[in-house]
Amino acid sequence: MFNRALLLAFTTTVLCLTFSNTASAQNFNRKTTVTFSAPVEIPGPSAQILPAGKYVFRLLDALSDRNVVQIFSSDESHIYATILAIPNYRLKATDKTVMTFAERAVGDPQAIRAWFYPGDNWGQEFVYPKKQALEIARITKLPVLYIPDEVAPNIVAPVRTASEPPVVALKEAPVRAITPTGEEVAVREVVEPPPVKVAALPKTASDLPLLALAGFLCLTVGMSLRRMCAR
Secondary structure, three states, X not given: OHHHHHHHHHHHHHHHXXXXXXXXXXXXXXXXXXXXXXXXXXXXXXXXXXXXXXXXXEEEEOOOOOEEEEEEEOOOOOEXXXXXEEEEEOOOOOOOOEEEEEOOOOOOOEEEEEEEOOOOOEEEEEOEEHXXXXXXXXXXXXXXXXXXXXXXXXXXXXXXXXXOHHHHHHHHOOOEEEOOOOOEEOXXXXXXXXXXXXXXXXXXXXXXXXXXXXXXXXXXXXXHHHHHHHO
C-alpha cells in the first residue's frame, strides 16, 4: 500500500514539473497561432505574401533588445520568414493577441506592422528591407522601420537557432526608419521604447527552489493519500 501511495506521489510530482516547464517555454517564446482571413504581406527580399490561412508566430530570441520573430506554417514544418523586430510599447495590455497592419487600398494585401502578445505592454514592430519599407511608407503616409536591402536574403534563410549566421546578420544590421518622402529618421520616430523599470528585488539564480517546493507539496499530497488508504 505504501509503495502505491509513494508511486502516486512521485507521478504527481512529475506531472507538476512537466506542466510548469511546458507553460514556461510557451510563455518564453510567445508562441501564437493566428488565422488570416485575407492575404498578408510580410518582410522579405521581395514582397512576400502569405495566403489567407493559419500560421504560427513565435520569438526565436527573447533575451535581446532586438527580438527575432519567426513565422511558421500551421504544423510548424515550414519557416516562411525570420524577421527582425524592435520592441514597441503600448499603454494598455489586452487579453488577446493583437496584430496591426499598414492599411492599403481595398483588395491589396495589408502589410503586417506589429504583433502584441496577450498581457504584454510591449510588442514586436517588424523591420522591412529598405525598398519594401519605402513603398509601404509612401502608401500609408507613415514612417516604416528598415534594414539595408543587402541583408534581406537572411529573412528567408531556413534557420532554427539564434546563433546561426543569418540571424546574427539580421541582429547586427543597422536599423533606421524611412518616411514617405524617403527621408531617414531615428527609430524612436516609429516605436515607443518601454519605460525604464524601477530596480526589482534580486531573483534566485534558478527555478530549483520553486520546483523543490512544488515537489514537496506534491509529495505531501501523496503521503496524505497513503494515510487515507491505510485506514
